[in-house]
Amino acid sequence: MEAVRELKYQPNVLAQGLNGVRLKSLGISFQTPYHGSIITGHYRSSLLRGIIDASYEAGYNVTVFHRPWNGASESAAGFRSQGIDGFLIIAPLAGSDMVTALSNIGIPLVVVSSSSDEHDVPSVDVDNRHGVSAVLDHLFDLGHRRIAHISLDGGFANYDSIIRRETFVRIMGESECPARPEYLRSVTREYNPETDAAVRELMALPEPPTAIFATNDTLALRVILSLNELGIDVPGRVSVVGFDDIPDAARVDPQLTTVRQPLIEIGAEATRLLIAILDGREAIATTRWFEPELVVRKSTAAAHK
Amino acid sequence: MEAVRELKYQPNVLAQGLNGVRLKSLGISFQTPYHGSIITGHYRSSLLRGIIDASYEAGYNVTVFHRPWNGASESAAGFRSQGIDGFLIIAPLAGSDMVTALSNIGIPLVVVSSSSDEHDVPSVDVDNRHGVSAVLDHLFDLGHRRIAHISLDGGFANYDSIIRRETFVRIMGESECPARPEYLRSVTREYNPETDAAVRELMALPEPPTAIFATNDTLALRVILSLNELGIDVPGRVSVVGFDDIPDAARVDPQLTTVRQPLIEIGAEATRLLIAILDGREAIATTRWFEPELVVRKSTAAAHK
DNA sequence: TTGTATGCGTTATCAA
DNA sequence: TTGATAACGCATACAA
Numbered sequence: 001m002e003a004v005r006e007l008k009y010q011p012n013v014l015a016q017g018l019n020g021v022r023l024k025s026l027g028i029s030f031q032t033p034y035h036g037s038i039i040t041g042h043y044r045s046s047l048l049r050g051i052i053d054a055s056y057e058a059g060y061n062v063t064v065f066h067r068p069w070n071g072a073s074e075s076a077a078g079f080r081s082q083g084i085d086g087f088l089i090i091a092p093l094a095g096s097d098m099v100t101a102l103s104n105i106g107i108p109l110v111v112v113s114s115s116s117d118e119h120d121v122p123s124v125d126v127d128n129r130h131g132v133s134a135v136l137d138h139l140f141d142l143g144h145r146r147i148a149h150i151s152l153d154g155g156f157a158n159y160d161s162i163i164r165r166e167t168f169v170r171i172m173g174e175s176e177c178p179a180r181p182e183y184l185r186s187v188t189r190e191y192n193p194e195t196d197a198a199v200r201e202l203m204a205l206p207e208p209p210t211a212i213f214a215t216n217d218t219l220a221l222r223v224i225l226s227l228n229e230l231g232i233d234v235p236g237r238v239s240v241v242g243f244d245d246i247p248d249a250a251r252v253d254p255q256l257t258t259v260r261q262p263l264i265e266i267g268a269e270a271t272r273l274l275i276a277i278l279d280g281r282e283a284i285a286t287t288r289w290f291e292p293e294l295v296v297r298k299s300t301a302a303a304h305k
Numbered sequence: 306m307e308a309v310r311e312l313k314y315q316p317n318v319l320a321q322g323l324n325g326v327r328l329k330s331l332g333i334s335f336q337t338p339y340h341g342s343i344i345t346g347h348y349r350s351s352l353l354r355g356i357i358d359a360s361y362e363a364g365y366n367v368t369v370f371h372r373p374w375n376g377a378s379e380s381a382a383g384f385r386s387q388g389i390d391g392f393l394i395i396a397p398l399a400g401s402d403m404v405t406a407l408s409n410i411g412i413p414l415v416v417v418s419s420s421s422d423e424h425d426v427p428s429v430d431v432d433n434r435h436g437v438s439a440v441l442d443h444l445f446d447l448g449h450r451r452i453a454h455i456s457l458d459g460g461f462a463n464y465d466s467i468i469r470r471e472t473f474v475r476i477m478g479e480s481e482c483p484a485r486p487e488y489l490r491s492v493t494r495e496y497n498p499e500t501d502a503a504v505r506e507l508m509a510l511p512e513p514p515t516a517i518f519a520t521n522d523t524l525a526l527r528v529i530l531s532l533n534e535l536g537i538d539v540p541g542r543v544s545v546v547g548f549d550d551i552p553d554a555a556r557v558d559p560q561l562t563t564v565r566q567p568l569i570e571i572g573a574e575a576t577r578l579l580i581a582i583l584d585g586r587e588a589i590a591t592t593r594w595f596e597p598e599l600v601v602r603k604s605t606a607a608a609h610k
Numbered sequence: 611t612t613g614t615a616t617g618c619g620t621t622a623t624c625a626a
Numbered sequence: 627t628t629g630a631t632a633a634c635g636c637a638t639a640c641a642a
Contacts, residue, residue: 011619011620012323012618012619012620013387013388014319014322014323014387014388014618014619014620015323015618015619015620015621015634016619016620016621017319017620017634018317018319018320018323018618018619018620018621018633018634018635018636019619019620019621019622019633019634020621020622020634021620021621025368045350052369052371053371055371056371061368061369061370061371061387062368062369062371063330063366063367063368063369064357064366064367064368064369065366066357066358066360066361066366066367082318082319082366083318083319083388248553248556251553251556251557252556253558316635316636317634317635317636319634319635319636320618320634320635320636320637321635321636321637322618322636323617323618323619323620323634323635323636324617324618324635324636324637324638325618325637325638326636326637
């Protein structure tokens with residue numbers, strides 16, 4: 001023990017790992033369909049912040065494995081021997097085999113946000129159904145019946161947006177005013193002329209919607225911009241609702257009504273869950289939901305007649 | 306080779322590393338004086354994005370070492386055996402011994418943004434002096450002579466903000482209108498009532514400034530808010546300039562005049578530099594500067610008489 | 611070219 | 627309790 005201090009001895013983590021000791025190291029991966037978009041935006045960086053904070057608390061390191069997941073079980077290989085104990089998959093995209101590929105190699109996994117029950121992988125996510133339900137209740141209360149929904153599609157779709165759309169259709173279907181097909185739109189990217197076109201077409205309908213529910217805030221912000229350019233007042237003529245409550249939601253004019261989800265907490269909880277699984281303290285199939293909160297601001301008002 | 310495919314053989318990275326093979330793995334650390342602020346904001350996440358992109362290009366993994374750097378050469382120990390080849394220090398804070406501690410243990414280092422010539426460590430940064438000079442030239446051209454500067458101080462000060470203040474003082478000193486001491490303010494956090502107080506006191510001076518140059522955009526945005534609350538028109542009465550060109554700078558009203566620095570590129574270039582050093586392709590002491598670009602928007606106008 | 615031994619720094623096992 | 631030894635999976639150097 002004296003010699004330890006004397007020589008400033010530090011155990012060699014690699015040798016420990018070679019011998020089967022858990023290295024207290026987590027792998028994470030941001031899956032992105034296009035190059036360079038790793039952690040842009042509030043959504044991913046909040047999740048990452050929760051992950052890094054919680055792993056720090058638990059004494060774990062975090063390694064970012066950035067791979068082209070475009071259709072790649074081979075991207076998944078090689079994780080077993082990397083010295084990581086478990087893996088966090090951040091907001092996987094629908095239609096990718098990433099989750100399946102990773103779960104096949106037998107590494108403990110947790111999906112962080114945008115989970116799907118397609119896979120039998122534990123996850124931590126917001127309760128999207130509850131969130132959509134709160135949005136629609138709010139709009140119904142304001143007298144809205146002609147409600148449109150703009151979703152994400154193509155390479156950018158994540159499971160969250162799919163579930164939100166499904167829930168939207170289901171709840172509308174159970175109401176007195178089922179969603180008309182022409183009110184259901186989707187775009188492949190949020191900040192994109194596509195969105196302008198979708199909004200324009202929506203508002204050019206014989207019976208235009210009085211409210212537009214966008215699948216996330218970035219998209220909702222763009223929708224407001226598009227409406228502004230058309231000279232359509234928000235919320236006087238059309239109400240707009242988003243999802244996420246990114247910081248900009250409270251800064252734009254009009255301030256956005258949206259659904260807040262505790263992203264940092266989701267990232268942190270997913271990390272804790274993964275570590276609990278690694279420690280054998282938690283059953284593998286656990287999945288945890290966080291309740292979202294409707295934040296009513298200025299972009300929604302009574303339905304325009 | 307057949308057997309490799311047959312058995313899906315994957316070399317054990319740990320064993321390779323134990324044997325002295327470079328693991329193509331980079332360590333990074335965000336130094337933050339308060340808990341939980343790892344990658345909030347555009348500044349850090351842009352740097353991180355550049356780092357992750359460039360390391361991916363080069364086939365390197367990135368491991369986040371989150372430590373309390375509050376005064377800790379012991380935090381630095383234990384990196385030698387972690388299997389990382391080199392280390393990127395992201396925006397170190399002034400007054401911390403983190404850089405010194407890390408450089409003492411002999412790991413190849415590169416400082417990413419907010420570098421200082423206090424340490425003999427290679428770095429990639431924006432040319433702050435050039436940026437400040439462009440700001441002041443712009444303000445001089447608009448007829449401003451009473452120019453205030455608000456800087457960061459205390460635990461949050463990074464080297465960038467220190468250099469910006471020094472440069473401000475130097476250039477003003479060489480001009481016909483040297484900076485008055487009462488025009489030099491600093492706050493400990495950007496978004497903070499402190500900033501309101503500083504602005505209020507500045508504007509209560511017998512000769513209030515006609516322009517305020519904030520050391521970064523977050524601070525500048527808060528300055529505009531403070532001025533608004535005082536009923537002072539921007540830019541009619543006071544011009545405001547920031548630094549960074551965060552996305553919000555173009556979204557607020559009035560749009561912020563600021564200095565754009567290529568953060569993603571800085572992160573990427575720092576990564577490439579570190580890898581070049583690891584490969585022995587680059588001398589150790591190299592340091593690279595990126596030229597910033599003045600972005601003139603709506604928050605600056607001719608000096609109020 | 612192909613094969614065999616040695617060391618990398620641990621931990622675990624077994625013997626003393 | 628202490629001490630020696632094998633094994634982890636690979637790379638390297640050397641022998642065949």
